[in-house]
Amino acid sequence: MDKGMSILVVDDFPTMRRIVRSLLKELGFTNVEEAEDGQEALGKLKGGDFEFVVSDWNMPNLDGLEMLKQIRADDAMKALPVLMVTAEAKKENIVAAAQAGANGYIVKPFTAATLEEKLNKIFEKLGK
């Protein structure tokens, strides 16, 4: 896995963006950008060369699930791996995210070890 890959962290709470960014840094990923909702994220994704997305679900303007659906519907972005990190903990949430094409699902509150494990699993599956 290329630790220099560019990652977009999407969450409406600045504290959570900071935590995820710091955890990624701890794991060796330093090329991280942030967006505060799905709409801003889509703009950044279309304009940039992102290789990975870590996204919250419950956000204003455009939520994480809707953003995921739009990513999967866009030919240029549909292969982009997306890891959901969210407090939404109903079974129907997890099913909906999986069906929409999420590559992983982490429920908050989560640990650094969980994030690392899911990242590894996703890249393993993608063969990177």
Place this chain on the structure above:
Amino acid sequence: MSGEARQVAAHEGAHGDDLVVRIGQLTRMLRDSMRELGLDKEVEKAAEAIPDARARLNYVASMTEQAADRALNAVDRAQPLQTEIETRAESLDKQWQTWFENPMELDQARQLVNDTRGYLAAVPEMARDTSKELLEIMMAQDFQDLTGQVIKKMMAVILEVENQLLQVLLESVPDGEERDAMKRRMESAGSATRQEAGLVNGPQINAEGEDIVSNQDQVDSLLDELGF
């Protein structure tokens, strides 16, 4: 009826009984008209929101307490490590200084070299342990996101309760300045959009519901079951 009121009522005789009957009629009328206007439902809805709001506040209180405990415990574990790094370095430095000022036998120097090497070997582990505690302090801050989501929901609930109570008041206030002011307040409260329930619920304040997963293992096994 209080003793005094009963006395007055007795004194006034038939007139007092009339009054009681009249109040009873008024009360019934008020209740009937509230029901006709659907206001009793509004009040009921407002009252129903309260237990949920209490549960949410409890969740916020316990999450913030947990976070504070986590951070303080990590500090308690990290501080002795830092103290040890500091005091051992100071002690070795002092011994070396003494030795350089007055170089003595090789044996003494050899012991000092060994102690110094032992210290150097121990520092990375203590530093790593300290970093681990710093990470723990950082992770403890995740409460802000979780309680923030719950507080935002609470604000929506409070707005809703305010709206319902204003609605009830509005119906019982005669036309005039006061009524107009209330109407304006309601309109501004109503213009704030409410989030639709459904897939966006925020943190589960009670993780014991049937369709709720309470930890990452349950998420993973659900995804496995589904073949993802």
